[in-house]
Amino acid sequence: METKEYINNAIKTESRDFTAIGGRLQSVENQRLLHGGIGLATEAGEFLDALKKHVFYGKELDKVNLREEMGDIFWYCAIIADQLDVDFADVMERNITKLKARYGEKFSETKANTRDLDTERQILEN
Ligand SMILES: [Mg+2]
Numbered sequence: 638m639e640t641k642e643y644i645n646n647a648i649k650t651e652s653r654d655f656t657a658i659g660g661r662l663q664s665v666e667n668q669r670l671l672h673g674g675i676g677l678a679t680e681a682g683e684f685l686d687a688l689k690k691h692v693f694y695g696k697e698l699d700k701v702n703l704r705e706e707m708g709d710i711f712w713y714c715a716i717i718a719d720q721l722d723v724d725f726a727d728v729m730e731r732n733i734t735k736l737k738a739r740y741g742e743k744f745s746e747t748k749a750n751t752r753d754l755d756t757e758r759q760i761l762e763n
Pocket residue numbers: 680683705706709
């Protein structure tokens with residue numbers, strides 16, 4: 638496939654209603670959630686970069702830096718938590734309840750591959 642053909646086919650599936658997208662970006666809620674989401678992705682990238690340099694390039698593992706990146710991730714989580722009006726304790730509790738429904742008390746590959754998504758969703762909604 639030629640490059641131009643690939644690009645032309647790819648953009649056929651791009652969301653291109655930029656008026657609607659721009660309208661949704663006017664919302665402070667969406668701006669804060671997008672800021673938080675982009676921040677989580679970039680900080681996760683920084684965490685992985687430090688780990689990559691250790692594992693693949695032999696650089697000394699910088700646990701201080703990894704902890705710093707965890708803090709940065711929490712900072713973005715705080716923005717998201719504030720915007721969603723949820724607290725970390727509630728999020729943590731729902732997460733563990735969901736995982737117990739999925740795995741019981743112990744991970745297994747079988748359970749990981751046979752998830753009951755309806756039950757997990759009900760746990761997260763209650
Ligand atoms: Mg950082």
